[in-house]
Amino acid sequence: MPDATPPAEPALALPPPLTLALTVNGARHAVEIRPWTTLLDLLRDRLHLTGTKKGCDQGQCGACTVILDGKRVNACLVLAATRPGSEVRTVEGLEGPDGALHPLQAAFIEHDAFQCGYCTPGQLCSGVALIGEGHAGSAEEIREWMSGNICRCGAYPHIVEAIREVAGR
Amino acid sequence: MLTERHVGRPRSRVDGPLKVTGRAKYAADYATNGLLHAVVVTAPIAKGRIARMDTARAEAVPGVLRVFTHENRPRTAWFDRSWQDQVGPPGSPFRPLYDDRVHFALQPAALVVAEEFEVARHAAGLVGMECEAETPETDLKRAMTEAYVPPKRRSGIAPPPKPRGDEAKAFAAAPVRLREQYGIATEFHNAMEPHATTVIWKDGELIIHDKTQGAQNSQDWVCSIFGLAKSKVRVVSPFVGGAFGSGLRPGPQLFLAVMAALSLERSVKLVLHRDHHFGLMHRPETFVTVGLGATPEGKLCSVQVEAVAATSRFEDHQEVVVNWPGLLYDVENAAFDYRLAQLDTHTPSDMRAPGAPLGMFAAESALDELAAKIGICPMELRLLNHADEDRNDGKNFTSKELRAAYQVAADRFGWRHRSPEPRSMREGQELIGWGMATGVWEAQTVKMSASILLRADGTAEVRCGTADIGTGTYTILSQIAAEELGLPLPAVNTLLNDSAYPAAQVEGGSWTAASAGTAVQLCARSLKEKLLKAARGITNSPLASATMEEVRFTGGRIVLARDPSHAVTLAACFRELGEEKIEVEETATPGLLSKMRYSSYAHAAVFAEVRVDEELGQVRVTRVVNAVAAGRILNPKTARSQILGGVVFGIGQALHEEGIPDHALGRWMNHNMAEYHLPVNADVPAVEVIFVEERDALTSPIGVKGLGEIGIVGTAAAIANAIHHATGKRLRGLPMTLDKVLPR
Numbered sequence: 001m002p003d004a005t006p007p008a009e010p011a012l013a014l015p016p017p018l019t020l021a022l023t024v025n026g027a028r029h030a031v032e033i034r035p036w037t038t039l040l041d042l043l044r045d046r047l048h049l050t051g052t053k054k055g056c057d058q059g060q061c062g063a064c065t066v067i068l069d070g071k072r073v074n075a076c077l078v079l080a081a082t083r084p085g086s087e088v089r090t091v092e093g094l095e096g097p098d099g100a101l102h103p104l105q106a107a108f109i110e111h112d113a114f115q116c117g118y119c120t121p122g123q124l125c126s127g128v129a130l131i132g133e134g135h136a137g138s139a140e141e142i143r144e145w146m147s148g149n150i151c152r153c154g155a156y157p158h159i160v161e162a163i164r165e166v167a168g169r
Numbered sequence: 170m171l172t173e174r175h176v177g178r179p180r181s182r183v184d185g186p187l188k189v190t191g192r193a194k195y196a197a198d199y200a201t202n203g204l205l206h207a208v209v210v211t212a213p214i215a216k217g218r219i220a221r222m223d224t225a226r227a228e229a230v231p232g233v234l235r236v237f238t239h240e241n242r243p244r245t246a247w248f249d250r251s252w253q254d255q256v257g258p259p260g261s262p263f264r265p266l267y268d269d270r271v272h273f274a275l276q277p278a279a280l281v282v283a284e285e286f287e288v289a290r291h292a293a294g295l296v297g298m299e300c301e302a303e304t305p306e307t308d309l310k311r312a313m314t315e316a317y318v319p320p321k322r323r324s325g326i327a328p329p330p331k332p333r334g335d336e337a338k339a340f341a342a343a344p345v346r347l348r349e350q351y352g353i354a355t356e357f358h359n360a361m362e363p364h365a366t367t368v369i370w371k372d373g374e375l376i377i378h379d380k381t382q383g384a385q386n387s388q389d390w391v392c393s394i395f396g397l398a399k400s401k402v403r404v405v406s407p408f409v410g411g412a413f414g415s416g417l418r419p420g421p422q423l424f425l426a427v428m429a430a431l432s433l434e435r436s437v438k439l440v441l442h443r444d445h446h447f448g449l450m451h452r453p454e455t456f457v458t459v460g461l462g463a464t465p466e467g468k469l470c471s472v473q474v475e476a477v478a479a480t481s482r483f484e485d486h487q488e489v490v491v492n493w494p495g496l497l498y499d500v501e502n503a504a505f506d507y508r509l510a511q512l513d514t515h516t517p518s519d520m521r522a523p524g525a526p527l528g529m530f531a532a533e534s535a536l537d538e539l540a541a542k543i544g545i546c547p548m549e550l551r552l553l554n555h556a557d558e559d560r561n562d563g564k565n566f567t568s569k570e571l572r573a574a575y576q577v578a579a580d581r582f583g584w585r586h587r588s589p590e591p592r593s594m595r596e597g598q599e600l601i602g603w604g605m606a607t608g609v610w611e612a613q614t615v616k617m618s619a620s621i622l623l624r625a626d627g628t629a630e631v632r633c634g635t636a637d638i639g640t641g642t643y644t645i646l647s648q649i650a651a652e653e654l655g656l657p658l659p660a661v662n663t664l665l666n667d668s669a670y671p672a673a674q675v676e677g678g679s680w681t682a683a684s685a686g687t688a689v690q691l692c693a694r695s696l697k698e699k700l701l702k703a704a705r706g707i708t709n710s711p712l713a714s715a716t717m718e719e720v721r722f723t724g725g726r727i728v729l730a731r732d733p734s735h736a737v738t739l740a741a742c743f744r745e746l747g748e749e750k751i752e753v754e755e756t757a758t759p760g761l762l763s764k765m766r767y768s769s770y771a772h773a774a775v776f777a778e779v780r781v782d783e784e785l786g787q788v789r790v791t792r793v794v795n796a797v798a799a800g801r802i803l804n805p806k807t808a809r810s811q812i813l814g815g816v817v818f819g820i821g822q823a824l825h826e827e828g829i830p831d832h833a834l835g836r837w838m839n840h841n842m843a844e845y846h847l848p849v850n851a852d853v854p855a856v857e858v859i860f861v862e863e864r865d866a867l868t869s870p871i872g873v874k875g876l877g878e879i880g881i882v883g884t885a886a887a888i889a890n891a892i893h894h895a896t897g898k899r900l901r902g903l904p905m906t907l908d909k910v911l912p913r
């Protein structure tokens with residue numbers, strides 16, 4: 001990381017770094033970041049957890065959905081520095097400790113709930129959180145509450161089937 | 170079980186586990202020590218020139234290595250042909266940072282490269298530009314007064330058919346006449362994965378991870394522009410996060426990332442910002458005029474289709490828009506015309522079924538209008554005019570089970586319960602409408618090579634240069650190889666979209682399954698010949714005199730079909746050959762003779778139900794049944810997803826997707842995914858997909874026609890026709906947003 005040398009004008013200065021401690025998929029990290037770093041870029045560029053995808057970088061597509069302190073969020077809209085001590089769960093943290101797929105991961109494969117796979121990590125995190133929220137009671141409810149995650153391949157009906165199957169267990 | 174059957178069976182995606190765990194790596198997921206990050210700065214005007222570029226402040230930001238502009242970019246190829254690629258249209262391809270000219274809104278004008286992404290992004294905001302703006306033209310309605318027949322045809326795109334009969338005379342004499350213009354708004358691909366390139370630079374050699382539908386197309390382009398030997402450039406893109414045509418031509422991100430890596434002698438990653446995509450790739454706005462002449466019973470006497478489509482000022486992008494109704498319906502008199510009009514935008518790109526959903530929206534809407542005018546069932550009208558041969562080209566079809574598709578879809582939909590009068594079905598304040606339309610797409614095959622490496626332990630690797638952009642190619646190629654060689658599916662590992670793999674055309678045109686699938690089948694058969702020969706040669710071989718017709722490959726063995734106790738293991742064949750592995754490469758070439766004699770198309774019958782809120786004008790699609798006749802279905806599970814995806818694309822085209830220009834500025838006003846509306850989960854109902862049995866031995870040796878595009882064609886027309894049935898209002902412009910649906 002380059003030093004923040006005294007600037008000729010304020011715009012040319014880099015904001016000073018700070019140390020952020022957080023837990024990702026059960027592993028503790030202490031990382032030096034700048035305050036302008038999003039949770040998404042922290043995960044992808046610093047922690048090399050590239051399962052979480054960048055689709056629009058402005059909270060419009062849902063590809064970067066992760067579970068932050070139990071709630072699903074667009075990681076591109078969260079400045080990492082605002083969430084010290086938080087717990088983050090990403091697609092890499094959905095599998096069980098024995099490496100077995102999460103039931104929703106297995107259901108996504110079974111129902112062919114994806115094609116290109118790019119929105120899939122976000123859909124999965126969103127779906128896992130949705131089931132926890134108790135918003136997966138009917139196909140209609142799932143469709144409504146999963147509408148923040150765009151799938152351009154159009155796998156929506158299969159995503160709904162996969163979530164229904166797991167939520168109904 | 171005598172053989173392992175995989176082909177034709179529903180199989181889960183073989184790449185599924187990688188995709189649901191985040192381990193599938195896309196272009197921007199690669200990293201290396203010292204990776205630099207690049208960010209594009211776009212021009213603030215839509216047309217004119219950059220008079221002055223101020224990069225000093227950006228370059229003063231700590232961590233910025235360089236700001237590239239047209240003033241300091243490295244030298245590249247000069248001739249247009251060096252910038253052309255496998256699939257581009259005739260003209261002069263756009264060259265990023267080439268000179269001071271601005272040709273379109275959101276044109277890349279500078280590239281900031283820094284040690285960190287955020288630093289590059291921050292510095293990008295400090296690049297100053299003074300521009301001399303000229304008046305841009307982005308209004309097709311105005312530009313189409315100067316529309317022209319493209320002087321040079323685009324390779325691979327069928328020109329409008331020759332006229333037949335005397336269309337003008339037949340139309341004038343027809344008892345029932347209809348002539349209307351239909352319009353389709355500009356659309357944007359918006360694949361979920363942004364266009365991105367990661368260039369890993371090592372001692373002047375490049376490994377490039379590019380979002381592309383053809384690694385070899387990207388490799389050729391980079392080598393041609395930068396004058397590099399192919400041995401120094403390898404493109405490796407195993408996973409592509411959707412593309413829908415936007416990854417057919419190599420994009421500016423590839424050029425810019427390679428330019429930066431070569432100049433700085435460092436590895437570079439460039440991910441285009443979502444907004445920037447709207448400047449670089451789109452489906453062209455198109456106006457289509459359809460004239461139909463018919464008898465009072467509904468027999469077509471004449472068909473006229475004229476289209477004007479937008480293109481850029483520097484390339485003549487062409488699509489097959491007007492040909493379809495003359496092909497689908499039996500009509501004596503027909504005339505076709507396809508013209509282009511130039512706008513100050515980037516050249517359009519092929520987007521899922523380029524041309525067909527535009528021409529077919531118009532034609533299938535017009536047929537619905539004709540049916541209403543005459544007072545017959547829209548499906549009856551189509552059956553009455555069904556073409557048993559291709560009258561455009563005077564050829565027979567390789568197969569056409571469209572009648573069966575209409576029947577099965579109508580039955581599943583319950584079409585016979587439709588009350589024909591508009592506004593005759595309602596529930597509460599919702600009007601209910603049922604509409605139908607036909608879909609058609611050419612079944613193409615292209616030259617493709619593949620290889621199979623088979624090991625003595627009964628595992629195999631399939632390699633092919635083409636891509637799986639979510640289409641299921643990994644899975645179907647594994648199925649074909651496993652079935653031929655008698656192996657379990659997990660024993661076959663398919664590897665794709667690497668420039669080092671056997672040569673293949675770009676993934677597109679719905680031709681990949683038929684073409685790559687045939688190449689893999691040829692490889693497997695060639696391997697089987699070698700193995701059987703070895704089996705026969707074994708001392709006291711139980712298969713000493715067996716021919717290929719008499720044996721089966723199953724469970725890692727070659728067995729005599731009539732007496733399975735006579736068998737030789739593959740391991741024994743390898744011992745006889747004295748090899749640990751054998752690899753073969755084969756090339757599938759389109760059957761030119763059958764192409765000369767036959768026409769080959771996939772067909773679909775689409776039925777849609779809409780509910781329209783009478784007070785709010787809100788349209789919901791509540792049911793879609795799509796019956797597809799597309800030859801042999803290799804994997805019903807992934808095949809269904811292909812059609813479903815096409816239908817969802819069609820729903821977006823019908824109701825949501827529209828690039829809204831500000832003609833004064835020549836810019837898109839809604840260049841992001843919030844304001845450019847795409848179908849979300851709540852917009853998509855249960856969709857029923859039915860595959861009609863269709864045997865086709867002529868299109869490809871494996872009986873496949875391709876499924877990537879047929880699902881979208883006809884969907885928007887079926888929805889438009891359903892809206893008319895619900896409301897009595899005929900909407901001739903897509904998308905059918907509520908301002909158009911509401912009564913005026």
